[in-house]
Amino acid sequence: MPTSIYEVLELMRKYGRIEKIHKDTYIVEVKADKVKDICSILHWKLGGHFSVTVGSDERLINGYFAIYHVFLLDEQKISIIVHTKANPAIPKIPSITPIIPGANWHEREAHDFFGIVFENHPNLERLILPYDWPEKVYPLRKDVSIEELRFKILKPETVKEKVKPEEEYIVPIGPYHPALHEPEYFELYVEGERIVDAKYKGFHVHRGIEKVAEERLTINQIPFIAERICGICGYTHNVAYCQAVEYAANIDVPLRAKYIRSILLEIERIHSHLLWFGVLFHLLGFDTGFMMTWLVREKIMDLAEILTGNRKNYGMNLVGGVRRDINEGKIKLSLETLDYVEYKLRKILNKMLKLKEIMSRTKEIGLLSREEARKLSVVGPVARASGISTDVRKYHPYAAYGELEFKVPVYDAGDVYSRVLVRYDEIFESISMLKQLLKNIPKGDLMAENVEVPEYRKGLGLTEAPRGENVHLVITGRENKVYRWRPRAPSYNNVPSTLVMLKGENLADAPAIIASIDPCFSCTDHVVVVDVKRGTRRTLRLKEISRGRAR
Amino acid sequence: MSLKLFRRSLWVYHLNSGGCNGCDIEVLNIFTPYHDVERLGIKLVASPRHADVIVFTGPITRETLPKAIRAFFAVPEPKAVVAVGSCACGGGIWYDSYAVIGGIEAFYRIIEKYYKVRPPPTVYVPGCPPKPEAIIYGVAVLRGVLKQKQRKTYFLEKEVPTLTRDFIVNLEKYMKQGGGIRIGKR
């Protein structure tokens, strides 16, 4: 079993030409018939895990469609991208879903946007585009522009035809506390109180960000649209994109800017985990916990406002550095706030997690074994609660994380309670990391000197969001624009695992299970319940379901 | 205006039509202890049939358009709308994308064209995301309790110097004499 970087690269060389794009990242160009073998070796034999599949229309550069499969190897601390080309007339590539089930959604998305056909895929259906999208129109190809799509190809009349009140539509938009949910819904097939099967229909939030970024925005405007991809973990997307462009263009970011970015990343992690605790407590019916955690969270939001100027959407990054500085007074204020937050959390959150009601409703529920987790390639706290130790901050260090000391919490049980404990430990690790960063911040510049981005270079940016790893692949273009940008949020890999976790459970536990993966486009409160025996279909609110019998 | 019919408390229905969730979390934040809008009589309800006011967030995506229309018509008259955030007010940073209808004004154009319904009284709360206090201020403006501060402004330049060759070559001399043109940094 090859373990050093040199041996791994020698093994890859047998399949195709290998090249180094930038620090710790290599790209292997293989022919279409060898894709399955090399991906199987990378995922199952060498201990790496599958991350993302990116399709790209490169007919203007070299006349082909291209597919990139990205794999991260934690032990050797490198990333490997597998690159194949497809015929522009009828693009066909063998699918890797039979070996790695986690690639299911990624290949369906490449099919939706580019028209690439993956042979032997179990169900190559429409995933992301809206229900009334016409056939044979592929939005991300370079020969169709936004103007044509908006005004010539898609007409609002088609939307009107479907809006008849007699048709059966489920209103998936849910409004109760906490109504922070984007519209999407789960279909649960039940027999009595037990869930037999589950289906998921989502992507109501598809806004067409990638096409807007390729056509209208310049390289320095894209960080602002990247922040607004998600309402909770937006700053990680910002940093991942800036890192991808900086690696591709070989720009050296000053150390003080890296420390400031790490400080803001950890502040975001604390507020995201506290928000998640509030949501979980509310779904279990424990409103005191919800109000108390969000009370502590307000102090963190005020701190973010003092440091950056806004509670969310910090707007601090440009390619090459940061825009604002932190002075001595702000550092002192941050340390005081962190002391208060740590004191409060150690007093209340600790006790709340020991209550008998919370433990009985979360232990041994929503089990995800280690083999299933590896097959679906889950990331983040969901993987760490099933016994897989993976953390981008430790194994592929970026920003200032290479200089910090911290632990990665890993638990074995794979149920909802382990995920609670993983996130609880991570809050205190973040607080200790912040104290180290604030005390040791060096002096220096905030922005790199010469920021010039050459054309047609590839870059891969990795960060650890509160929900898992964030991967951005960037191919730079001409005239200050980007040729291809693919942001992948961690929930993309995590949501398919709920369909495995929900089988065989009680209906009353479904909300807690869905919330335990911390979906970024999180669960709606309307769920459709289909009774298999009686053949009836009811729409219920999650609050009603969760008040059922606890085990 | 039909707003006078809302005498005391307002029951609010929250409709997310495909946004990033930032504004939704700020709408939830106003029910937490620091801002506590329930002391002013505002309650969040679960079904659109119980509501008086709809809180819209997010640019309306193509996928959620029929569902948003159906929820909008399920709210009984008289109703009012609060458009929260830059996505709902004007379409946001992706106002020209193929998958986005574009904010509440485009939504009203569709309703007027196909359903012949006049748009209800609306208050716009800009911000990305707006502070919880800004949302409370917006609801207070809707009720008529506070006066609106923001007005449109228009400026047209009146007196301009005539540009002759002599004027532009000896610019500094004329600027010191006339002293009336203040351009740029001091």
Added chain:
Amino acid sequence: MKALRIEIFKEALKTGVVTKKYPFEPIEVPEGFRGKPSIDTEKCIGCGACANVCPPSALSIEVDAKRGVKKIMLFLGRCIFCGRCQDVCPTEAIKLSREFELSSLNSKDLYQVVELKMARCKTCGRYYATIRQILFTARNVPKDQRPLLLLCDECRSKVSAKYISYARW
């Protein structure tokens, strides 16, 4: 188990009342807060750098050829309060204040419009730039080349080409 619940209850009581009294009392925002942007009409020269850099195109520039004015429009409804316009303005005309109470009942109240007069080219008669922008650039140009600023881009490049071709002799 009972002791645990009593402890949680006691902690909740100890926090006390934290509700802010807005909207009955004003609140303070920290320094450096990114609030409403506004254009200072004395300083703006109509160069259009802010409209180039604005990510959601909330700032837009239009040329009205009939009246000879350049119109700069700022739409607060689509603004994302990022502050890039403040970074690139050459005369510090647009700045972000600390106001956040911007709601209005009519979307037309969210606009700010500034109209500046433009100059005609001496040769072809087309409107090409605002008068303020010409005067601002003229201060950094040596005196003998200033008359070239009175021509539009096409006429100016034709004249400069003649100078270059003479200089070759």
